[in-house]
Amino acid sequence: MERALRPAVEAEGVWFAYRGEAWVLRDVSLAVPAGGMAMVMGPSGAGKTTLLKVLAGLLRPQRGALRILGVGVEGGVPPSLRPLIGYIPQQLGLVRNLTALENVLMGALGRSRGVGVLFGLFPRPEVERAWAILDLLGIRHKAREKVIHLSGGERQRVAIARTLLQRPKVVLADEFVSDLDLPRAAEILRLVRQVGWREGITFLMNMHEVQLVQEFGDTVFLVKEGRVLHQCPGSHVTWTLLQEVLR
């Protein structure tokens, strides 16, 4: 039980730069509380995407300490931890030439080592679960369509479905719902929040829509020039605050 109360993701004095370039993250320290939705806000070029990649263990920080689900990952993510970390990139990272269902099933690859999978034959429970998730997200009728033929909003749901099938404990999403109009985005966030509560998933996402941050952000990190400048609950985020902090 104590483990669950620990922060899902913790960074202490993290510095990161791409090879041979200037620092993108400067001395970032933050703790993402377990459960609920944390959000990162900041102007473009603030290093939000890089921050998320580092926190997801996809990029190794040059300095500082990083713990995901209580495991130190500065030197790389151990393979056993990998499937517990969901990551949704900005462009979603879907395979366009495969169907929505196939893309979702890829979420199960971390625990699928058999030969059958290589022929597209996933274990029955995984397939059933994939259908259930597609159903939950309201895109069951698009399951057999290739991703390239889906709309932006549908693709977003496929990416979310893939991550949910992965059964992660923490999900890091870069601009989670950027392709959706506000009502749609709110609907998806509500759904995802429910699933998160039910399955004990912590979400950390980049978000630029103030209204969504106010309604859904349990913890908000305001980021500028590679530093975390302010942390507060989403309900405290106002235009005035943003202007003051991010000015």
Added chain:
Amino acid sequence: MRRDLLVMGGMGVALGVVLGQMGFFEGEKMGRGLVNAGRFARDLFPPDASVTPTAVKAMLETVQMAFAGTLLGFLLSLPLGVLGVRFLFPRPVTYPARLLSAWVRTVPALLWAILFVIVVGLGPLAGTLGIALYTVGYLSKLYADLFEGTDPEVVEAVRGVGASRLHLVRFVVFPEGANGVLAQLLFMLEYNIRASAILGFVGAGGIGFLLQAYIQTLEYQRLATVLLLLLGVVLGMEALGGWVRRRFLLTPS
């Protein structure tokens, strides 16, 4: 802008010098050539249709060689191409794979055919193997580069799930590259039909033998029949390729 002009001018001068060295500007020689070309063209007509059955049979063999050779080469190129992908394998794997591909590529199909005639004897088997190796050299290089161009975000996303290397190849690299794989395979098949047409010159089977024989015995009217047949097949292949592309290539709707 001025640098562009300078480069263009330089290339123009180089072209002129090279052509001059090869005798392009010798009026008498070129004039004689034109007369000969006219004579040759006149001798081609009318095509001698009596050789059609022989020619068709030989043509069929050529198409078979091209088809089998291309597919064999294709099947070998896929794994070799994958082994050359730098985001999947470390240098000690990609480097030898790419080196092997480059080495196979330096030898022209005709030379491979000669080698295989020596090894397996006269006939279409030598031609098929020659085509196959030539195809491996080209397709493995094209595929390695194509696979390497896979959207890194997709690779990152699926790798983040905990997918293995084999999973990445099967679920990301192949599907994302499918368009290019198919397009280049079709191109290679069309190309190999033309290439295998001359393999008969060295006894490696197919219509090349007839081409060579009719040229050497000055039977140009028969040669014309063979050339027309070749033209027909190549055009047919291109039409088939176009159909496959329209039918199977991925297009966003």
